[in-house]
Amino acid sequence: MFEIGFLLFPGLTQLDMTGPAQVLSRMSDARVNFVAKSLDPVPSDCGLSLVPTCTFETAPALDLLCVPGGMGVDSVMADPESLDFVRRAGQGAQFVTSVCTGSLVLGAAGLLVGYRAACHWAWRDLLPLFGASPCDERVVIDRNRITGGGVTAGIDFAFKVIEQLRSLEEAERLRLALEYDPQPIGMGGTPSTVSAGVLHAVRLRYDAMGMGTRREAITQHAHSLGLVQQ
Numbered sequence: 001m002f003e004i005g006f007l008l009f010p011g012l013t014q015l016d017m018t019g020p021a022q023v024l025s026r027m028s029d030a031r032v033n034f035v036a037k038s039l040d041p042v043p044s045d046c047g048l049s050l051v052p053t054c055t056f057e058t059a060p061a062l063d064l065l066c067v068p069g070g071m072g073v074d075s076v077m078a079d080p081e082s083l084d085f086v087r088r089a090g091q092g093a094q095f096v097t098s099v100c101t102g103s104l105v106l107g108a109a110g111l112l113v114g115y116r117a118a119c120h121w122a123w124r125d126l127l128p129l130f131g132a133s134p135c136d137e138r139v140v141i142d143r144n145r146i147t148g149g150g151v152t153a154g155i156d157f158a159f160k161v162i163e164q165l166r167s168l169e170e171a172e173r174l175r176l177a178l179e180y181d182p183q184p185i186g187m188g189g190t191p192s193t194v195s196a197g198v199l200h201a202v203r204l205r206y207d208a209m210g211m212g213t214r215r216e217a218i219t220q221h222a223h224s225l226g227l228v229q230q
Helices: 014-024 073-077 080-092 102-108 124-130 153-165 168-177 196-208 211-225
Strands: 002-007 030-036 064-067 095-099 139-142 145-148
Touching (some): 002 014, 014 030, 014 153, 064 080, 073 080, 073 211, 095 153, 102 124, 102 211
Parallel strands (some): 002 064, 064 095
Antiparallel strands (some): 139 145
């Protein structure tokens, strides 16, 4: 059985996790585990609580570790227990993966030094603090590291994982079963495809949410870990 583990933490963006989890749960000979510090429900950033299936202590040896993103990544990076689990699980896994700002957590655990990686566009520039090379691709595959961009990229990420682990044919079968046929609904989705006004408005909203403080905290955390690249 191929053991897949998603890290759960307060303030995660649930679609970062539930999107790929839905896809990967249908992969042949695989089991999805939802891992947290305790078995208590974990509140996501949209108010939906998620129920872990195992804890850091009871989780099986993972073949694939996936860390989602969200506002709660700051707390994960500052929590030795959580970071130690990510480090240990990642060192033993065949594949180390993330979606959105989850790649920053992988970086904080020392798992992305020398690797190319994706991240949400607003935080991608922080990856070099952890020795990673940022890429603006929707899904980045570098050896056994597979990282997805912001939020909705998680579904594409999951199909890429299945292509890598199983086959293109199995990925196509699952795409059909899930009727995954995304179609553009207009302009937008990346900084390069929106107007300057829209980009400015989103940046202002992030600033109002404390983006500057978060960036400073992540930068300081990277310095404390000794991973900052000069």
